[in-house]
């Protein structure tokens with residue numbers, strides 16, 4: 001690996017990927033962000049866009065968008081083009097929650113001829129400002145997971161780990177489960193948002209409330225059933241134990257949820273327009 005080869009960041013304009021690109025640039029690396037709308041156009045569903053993004057790349061970070069699989073021909077093409085090191089962004093709940101596209105992507109990366117590392121983050125703190133944002137602003141959030149404690153982790157810490165792992169050889173062949181420094185139930189996380197000056201939010205962790213709220217959004221019954229089943233499997237694991245991997249790799253404490261909440265309030269993420 002040399003500094004003259006750009007590090008390719010797929011998914012590099014989203015919540016985690018944009019932070020990965022920033023961390024790499026901050027560390028002085030040449031970074032190539034490629035997505036459907038970035039300067040380098042890359043579309044998982046358009047194989048003709050892959051090679052231009054891969055040209056000259058030896059190291060790449062791969063973040064697949066939600067519900068998107070990695071085509072079988074992608075890793076072989078990346079290797080043929082010269083990629084030798086890959087860090088795949090996966091999910092701590094990949095097996096428990098049956099996230100098939102990521103299970104498959106993990107297999108393809110492990111079976112590739114590249115040196116690989118798989119990063120498996122728990123729930124992002126930032127979910128409360130992305131797909132839970134409207135519920136937080138409206139004051140009612142339903143996730144059928146009861147009061148089990150989850151390992152909410154800051155997207156900036158996930159990115160810092162990814163950037164570190166991309167640029168060193170000592171984590172090759174590892175699967176890294178990433179959590180924040182403390183596990184919190186949803187009510188506890190929402191209390192921290194309120195204590196930081198954000199909205200007060202009522203949490204309902206029952207399947208019935210979840211079914212009702214998703215049904216009102218027009219989500220098909222069979223999709224809701226599968227989601228409830230997957231959340232039940234996650235809840236059955238009980239409280240999450242923080243893994244300490246963020247701390248191990250970064251050599252500093254991970255950001256706690258209260259700090260995230262204070263920053264998010266200061267940034268106005270839950271302000272009504």
Ligand SMILES: NC(=O)c1ccc[n+]([C@@H]2O[C@H](COP(=O)([O-])OP(=O)(O)OC[C@H]3O[C@@H](n4cnc5c(N)ncnc54)[C@H](OP(=O)(O)O)[C@@H]3O)[C@@H](O)[C@H]2O)c1
Nearest residue numbers: 011012013014015016035036037043044064065091123124
């Ligand atoms: N949310 C969680 O708590 C959590 C926890 C663990 C793991 N995960 C996993 O994390 C990933 C999501 O991360 P994120 O929230 O950072 O993503 P995100 O913010 O939704 O960003 C998705 C990125 O993918 C790009 N993209 C979308 N469709 C594309 C396509 N067809 N071809 C190429 N690029 C495309 C987007 O850019 P363009 O729109 O410009 O293409 C963007 O850069 C998923 O794999 C999810 O399963 C999530």
